[in-house]
Amino acid sequence: MRLRLIRIIVSVIAFGVLTGSLASVGGVLWGRFARWLAGVQFLNAALAFSLSTVLVWLILTLIFGRIYCSSVCPLGTIQDIVARLPRLGARAAAGAYFYSPPLNRWRLAMLIVTLAAIMLTISSVITVLNPYGLYEQLGTWLFHPAKIAAASVTGICVAGIVMGAVLVLAFRNGRTYCNSICPVGTTLGFISKYSLFHIDINTDLCIHCGKCEEVCKASCINLTDCVVDGSRCVNCFDCLPVCPNKAISYTHRRHQLADPLMRRIKNPLAGTAAGMNGCTPTSEPVNNPPCSK
Ligand code: SF4
Numbered sequence: 001m002r003l004r005l006i007r008i009i010v011s012v013i014a015f016g017v018l019t020g021s022l023a024s025v026g027g028v029l030w031g032r033f034a035r036w037l038a039g040v041q042f043l044n045a046a047l048a049f050s051l052s053t054v055l056v057w058l059i060l061t062l063i064f065g066r067i068y069c070s071s072v073c074p075l076g077t078i079q080d081i082v083a084r085l086p087r088l089g090a091r092a093a094a095g096a097y098f099y100s101p102p103l104n105r106w107r108l109a110m111l112i113v114t115l116a117a118i119m120l121t122i123s124s125v126i127t128v129l130n131p132y133g134l135y136e137q138l139g140t141w142l143f144h145p146a147k148i149a150a151a152s153v154t155g156i157c158v159a160g161i162v163m164g165a166v167l168v169l170a171f172r173n174g175r176t177y178c179n180s181i182c183p184v185g186t187t188l189g190f191i192s193k194y195s196l197f198h199i200d201i202n203t204d205l206c207i208h209c210g211k212c213e214e215v216c217k218a219s220c221i222n223l224t225d226c227v228v229d230g231s232r233c234v235n236c237f238d239c240l241p242v243c244p245n246k247a248i249s250y251t252h253r254r255h256q257l258a259d260p261l262m263r264r265i266k267n268p269l270a271g272t273a274a275g276m277n278g279c280t281p282t283s284e285p286v287n288n289p290p291c292s293k
């Protein structure tokens with residue numbers, strides 16, 4: 001609960017400062033803070049050859065997972081806000097999320113396109129694929145429409161269509177853009193898959209109520225196999241307070257079933273039948289070990 005609260009406070013501050021800056025609201029100190037925050041955005045830092053900033057984010061991701069995506073990225077926060085709208089109050093059940101398999105080939109393809117655009121210095125493509133660049137475009141649409149009139153029509157249309165698509169995807173399915181298109185999310189996901197701290201399901205305690213899966217905006221909780229895909233988890237911590245049995249946690253431990261007889265062994269029948277607690281093995285790249293036979 002505390003982790004989730006801290007995450008919300010940090011993301012609201014970062015989002016407020018960056019949005020205020022785009023709207024030209026705030027004093028000198030605010031402006032400096034906003035410039036610093038914009039400078040530490042992952043792709044901005046990479047494009048500016050600020051290797052120390054990039055390295056810091058990579059190390060933080062290796063330790064804590066994708067906290068970048070749940071704290072300082074304004075495009076992540078606005079997706080959360082938009083995703084929340086159809087899930088307020090009584091409509092929460094109707095807007096429940098469910099697990100979906102990772103679109104790894106698509107993610108990799110978008111990352112390659114981004115790297116190619118950077119090497120060929122195609123700025124229009126870089127802007128559209130840079131989460132902060134895209135957010136800046138939205139700010140221009142909202143706060144400085146006069147600048148739009150002076151810009152290239154094609155660039156405006158492409159950015160507008162992409163931004164609209166991101167928001168529609170967020171409204172319907174939460175962090176779909178983050179886990180299928182965003183090159184920063186894909187890069188950090190490669191590392192967060194092996195992060196020290198991660199979301200872990202204790203299969204001894206899990207009663208398969210499905211509540212954690214229903215609130216997971218990243219659609220990365222696979223209750224069939226009792227695993228969380230660490231490459232897609234955006235560390236929002238929304239799944240922790242809803243668990244009725246404290247079975248899901250943010251921890252450095254990789255859970256092992258309490259009963260040694262239920263621990264994973266090489267099983268020639270693997271994949272053919274459900275385990276004793278209803279879980280099946282998986283071949284997917286995941287963070288924590290699947291339930292065993
Ligand atoms: S995946 Fe991309 S858009 Fe989503 S929060 Fe992370 S950096 Fe931002």
Ligand code: SF4
Pocket residue numbers: 199215216217218219220221228232233234235236237238239240
């Ligand atoms: S598993 Fe899903 S709900 Fe839980 S922290 Fe990760 S993204 Fe959020």
Ligand code: SF4
Pocket residue numbers: 201205206207208209210211212213223242243244245246247248
């Ligand atoms: S909310 Fe807890 S008990 Fe329910 S499925 Fe998720 S981990 Fe298991």
